[in-house]
Amino acid sequence: MSDLVEKLQFYLEYPFVRYALIVGTLIALCSSLLGVTLVLKRYSFIGDGLSHVAFGAMAVASVCNLTNDTLIVMPVTLIAAVLLLRSGQSTRINGDAALAMLSVGSLAMGYLILNLFSTSANLSGDVCSTLFGSTSILTLTKTVVYLCIALSILVITVFVLFYNRIFAVTFDENFTRAIGVKADRYNLLIALVIAVIIVLGMNLVGSLLLSALVIFPALSAMRLLNHFKGVVLCSAVLSVCCALAGMLVSILFSTPVGSTIVAADMLVFFVCSIIGRIRR
Amino acid sequence: MAYITAKELSVGYAGTAVAEHLHFEVNQGDYLCIVGENGAGKSTLMKTLLHLIEPLAGDLEYGDGMQRDSIGYLPQLTLVQRDFPASVWEVVLSGNLARCGHRPFYGKQEKHNAKEQMEKLGIWELRGTCYRNLSGGQQQRVLLARALCAATRLLLLDEPVSGLDPRVTAELYQMIQELNHGGITILMVSHDIQAALRYASHILHLGKARQFFGTKDAYLSSDAWRMFAGTGGVLHE
Numbered sequence: 001m002s003d004l005v006e007k008l009q010f011y012l013e014y015p016f017v018r019y020a021l022i023v024g025t026l027i028a029l030c031s032s033l034l035g036v037t038l039v040l041k042r043y044s045f046i047g048d049g050l051s052h053v054a055f056g057a058m059a060v061a062s063v064c065n066l067t068n069d070t071l072i073v074m075p076v077t078l079i080a081a082v083l084l085l086r087s088g089q090s091t092r093i094n095g096d097a098a099l100a101m102l103s104v105g106s107l108a109m110g111y112l113i114l115n116l117f118s119t120s121a122n123l124s125g126d127v128c129s130t131l132f133g134s135t136s137i138l139t140l141t142k143t144v145v146y147l148c149i150a151l152s153i154l155v156i157t158v159f160v161l162f163y164n165r166i167f168a169v170t171f172d173e174n175f176t177r178a179i180g181v182k183a184d185r186y187n188l189l190i191a192l193v194i195a196v197i198i199v200l201g202m203n204l205v206g207s208l209l210l211s212a213l214v215i216f217p218a219l220s221a222m223r224l225l226n227h228f229k230g231v232v233l234c235s236a237v238l239s240v241c242c243a244l245a246g247m248l249v250s251i252l253f254s255t256p257v258g259s260t261i262v263a264a265d266m267l268v269f270f271v272c273s274i275i276g277r278i279r280r
Numbered sequence: 281m282a283y284i285t286a287k288e289l290s291v292g293y294a295g296t297a298v299a300e301h302l303h304f305e306v307n308q309g310d311y312l313c314i315v316g317e318n319g320a321g322k323s324t325l326m327k328t329l330l331h332l333i334e335p336l337a338g339d340l341e342y343g344d345g346m347q348r349d350s351i352g353y354l355p356q357l358t359l360v361q362r363d364f365p366a367s368v369w370e371v372v373l374s375g376n377l378a379r380c381g382h383r384p385f386y387g388k389q390e391k392h393n394a395k396e397q398m399e400k401l402g403i404w405e406l407r408g409t410c411y412r413n414l415s416g417g418q419q420q421r422v423l424l425a426r427a428l429c430a431a432t433r434l435l436l437l438d439e440p441v442s443g444l445d446p447r448v449t450a451e452l453y454q455m456i457q458e459l460n461h462g463g464i465t466i467l468m469v470s471h472d473i474q475a476a477l478r479y480a481s482h483i484l485h486l487g488k489a490r491q492f493f494g495t496k497d498a499y500l501s502s503d504a505w506r507m508f509a510g511t512g513g514v515l516h517e
Contacts, residue, residue: 040360160384162384163384164373170360171366171371174353174355175353175375175427177332178331178353178430227366228364228366231365
């Protein structure tokens with residue numbers, strides 16, 4: 001045990017480990033806040049689709065040799081979020097099918113572009129870390145850390161300020177529209193915030209595992225609690241704890257960060273399901 | 281001037297009219313039931329009245345200080361709400377959203393209003409309970425309280441008793457009638473023709489072949505009613 005503590009202290013000496021812990025915690029917090037709304041609005045699929053789009057954008061960015069790929073990934077993901085929301089509402093093209101096309105398409109194109117144009121010596125390593133986020137959390141530059149902190153604060157502020165409206169739009173869109181509140185505007189806001197969260201979360205768990213970060217804490221909290229505010233707060237706490245635990249375990253036992261966090265989320269979900277069932 | 285006046289109104293989706301040439305008027309204190317077969321355009325008309333969709337043709341005027349957002353709406357239950365973790369208090373409070381304007385949070389006035397409406401409908405004790413754990417009748421009361429938070433003059437009810445057992449149905453009708461006697465104008469879409477004839481002051485009958493708008497007594501001697509009664513809408517009284 002003291003071995004582990006010593007090892008941990010040794011790692012915490014390094015600034016990149018401290019950065020990783022700070023950024024990871026913030027990302028986990030942000031992703032869980034909107035997770036409840038996403039699950040309840042049946043928007044979980046949008047998170048999944050967007051993360052694949054973000055992978056495609058990331059591939060383009062890394063081929064272009066940009067120092068900060070967020071500059072490309074962020075706008076592309078934001079635009080995709082708006083488009084997906086539109087396609088979900090139109091009855092012309094089936095929203096589901098449009099989304100599947102977009103997400104698989106950008107995944108394939110991303111890999112294709114990386115294969116054709118990449119100058120990197122370790123291509124499969126690059127792809128793997130974008131998809132599963134294995135090491136990228138430990139290689140964050142200071143700029144990215146500050147960017148993550150700023151965006152997290154933005155997401156949290158927006159969520160707190162619009163909490164009541166987000167609740168109303170999630171619970172009953174038609175009623176909210178009928179009393180003269182611009183529901184579409186808030187749907188758009190939700191989609192944009194999700195896009196920001198996804199771009200942030202790519203660093204932590206990679207694009208394939210991102211939905212887990214958004215959905216698991218929300219579902220776990222919904223097993224335990226019965227009111228919206230409680231569910232949101234509980235999912236935030238669960239998410240932060242799982243992310244911290246996952247990161248620490250992955251540092252100590254050198255497991256991949258993303259999958260370890262998701263494993264922790266799954267564990268918590270099962271525990272919560274059992275508690276929820278016993279209490280019922 | 282009437283709260284709502286419709287002249288030559290056509291409603292429908294994407295250019296296809298579901299109901300056409302509608303004429304009716306809603307005045308203060310009215311209890312108007314909108315009846316008709318499935319597909320006659322009842323729900324479409326309701327959505328048009330709420331400005332969720334735009335009218336295809338004709339005039340729809342709001343008078344006497346009625347704004348589109350001074351209408352309280354009791355929608356049918358949606359799938360999402362069936363497993364939604366929200367307390368009764370949170371649901372009712374959300375009816376006050378339009379009163380907040382640009383403020384991000386609810387103030388004292390909104391909370392007081394929510395409490396008042398909940399006490400009026402006898403659900404104040406349930407405020408901490410989860411919405412999804414309530415019985416059907418209690419859920420409707422909660423949504424009614426929310427609608428009353430949004431508006432105190434006109435309520436639009438979309439099939440409020442569907443899925444409720446007879447005793448609870450009677451209680452809900454009683455409650456709506458009391459609200460009506462208290463001065464709130466009621467507009468109700470209903471399948472329940474008997475209840476419509478018992479409680480309503482006016483009837484709007486939508487149908488492909490015949491349309492009718494007028495008082496309940498005029499309706500009972502109208503062609504629309506005779507056709508409706510002849511094709512399944514049986515009156516037991």
